[in-house]
Amino acid sequence: xxxxxxxxxxxxxxxxxxxxxxxxxxxxxxxxxxxxxxxxxxxxxxxxxxxxxxxxxxxxxxxxxxxxxxxxxxxxxxxxxxxxxxxxxxxxxxxxxxxxxxxxxxxxxxxxxxxxxxxxxxxxxxxxxxxxxxxxxxxxxxxxxxxxxxxxxxxxxxxxxxxxxxxxxxxxxxxxxxxxxxxxxxxxxxxxxxxxxxxxxxxxxxxxxxxxxxxxxxxxxxxxxxxxxxxxxxxxxxxxxxxxxxxxxxxxxxxxxxxxxxxxxxxxxxxxxxxxxxxxxxxxxxxxxxxxxxxxxxxxxxxxxxxxxxxxxxxxxxxxxxxxxxxxxxxxx
Numbered sequence: 289x290x291x292x293x294x295x296x297x298x299x300x301x302x303x304x305x306x307x308x309x310x311x312x313x314x315x316x317x318x319x320x321x322x323x324x325x326x327x328x329x330x331x332x333x334x335x336x337x338x339x340x341x342x343x344x345x346x347x348x349x350x351x352x353x354x355x356x357x358x359x360x361x362x363x364x365x366x367x368x369x370x371x372x373x374x375x376x377x378x379x380x381x382x383x384x385x386x387x388x389x390x391x392x393x394x395x396x397x398x399x400x401x402x403x404x405x406x407x408x409x410x411x412x413x414x415x416x417x418x419x420x421x422x423x424x425x426x427x428x429x430x431x432x433x434x435x436x437x438x439x440x441x442x443x444x445x446x447x448x449x450x451x452x453x454x455x456x457x458x459x460x461x462x463x464x465x466x467x468x469x470x471x472x473x474x475x476x477x478x479x480x481x482x483x484x485x486x487x488x489x490x491x492x493x494x495x496x497x498x499x500x501x502x503x504x505x506x507x508x509x510x511x512x513x514x515x516x517x518x519x520x521x522x523x524x525x526x527x528x529x530x531x532x533x534x535x536x537x538x539x540x541x542x543x544x545x546x547x548x549x550x551x552x553x554x555x556x557x558x559x560x561x562x563x564x565x566x567x568x569x570x571x572x573x574x575x576x577x578x579x580x581x582x583x584x585x586x587x588x589x590x591x592x593x594x595x596x597x598x599x600x601x602x603x604x605x606x607x608x609x610x611x612x613x614x615x616x617x618x619x620x621x
Contacts, residue, residue, distance in 0.1 A: 300332025322359040330379040335496040350395030361398040374418035374427035381434045411435040426490035440479040447475040452512035473520045477546045484552030525573045533584045540577045
């Protein structure tokens with residue numbers, strides 16, 4: 289380990305100690321208590337994920353009042369946005385991910401409305417960069433990617449109306465409109481599409497236990513996305529005859545995009561989440577969709593031809609009833 293790296297680690301540890309002392313001296317006990325929990329879960333100095341009991345302590349803040357839950361979310365967001373250390377940022381994101389998966393309703397609710405404006409880039413880490421050395425630069429790419437994954441996760445939750453780890457019954461979507469199912473399928477495909485943007489040049493960082501654990505959690509999310517996608521593709525496939533031409537083309541576009549993610553995702557999730565049944569369904573549905581679209585297009589052409597023939601017949605009957613007089617006027621014959 290180089291001198292500068294050791295110095296950075298020592299400096300980070302001292303920062304953590306100073307921050308903990310500051311919370312101890314704070315007169316705002318509730319806020320200080322929540323900040324101590326977050327600080328202990330997101331320490332400097334190592335690439336090891338927060339221990340289970342540290343995560344449990346964070347989750348426990350959601351079992352109190354709404355004020356405590358709000359303070360927890362505010363504390364983790366402050367920690368995330370103020371740090372310039374890639375390991376601390378990843379630990380903050382990992383903590384947020386666990387809140388999404390295991391947190392109480394009140395804790396998830398506070399996370400969902402932070403900030404009040406919402407948006408696709410609410411974590412605001414698209415420009416994050418830790419330039420301490422070459423490794424931290426590569427870790428920064430993982431920070432940006434992981435933040436995007438969590439944003440996609442929450443976008444999926446907003447559109448579906450529930451979190452990925454609490455699936456809806458298959459029977460509930462039967463009464464949905466085609467447009468609703470297509471909208472939900474689109475946001476699920478967006479998640480898979482973003483997942484495929486993993487920093488491929490630094491996959492070796494999965495050897496670090498923190499990155500490895502992050503990939504494990506993301507893999508579980510992707511498994512849920514596959515399950516939800518399977519349900520919607522099956523339902524829309526059963527409705528194919530009643531779908532309009534525009535709905536069919538939108539459905540086909542979603543399937544094409546999802547299919548295009550397969551190889552990129554396989555680079556990250558080697559030997560994980562193969563789900564052959566889903567890909568067989570995608571292949572079969574795509575072939576049926578292409579045939580259905582061609583059939584609808586041919587039917588449309590036949591209608592146009594039939595309409596043109598009707599107009600031609602009308603013109604012929606008109607010319608049989610009337611003749612053009614030398615004066616240039618139509619007269620009845």
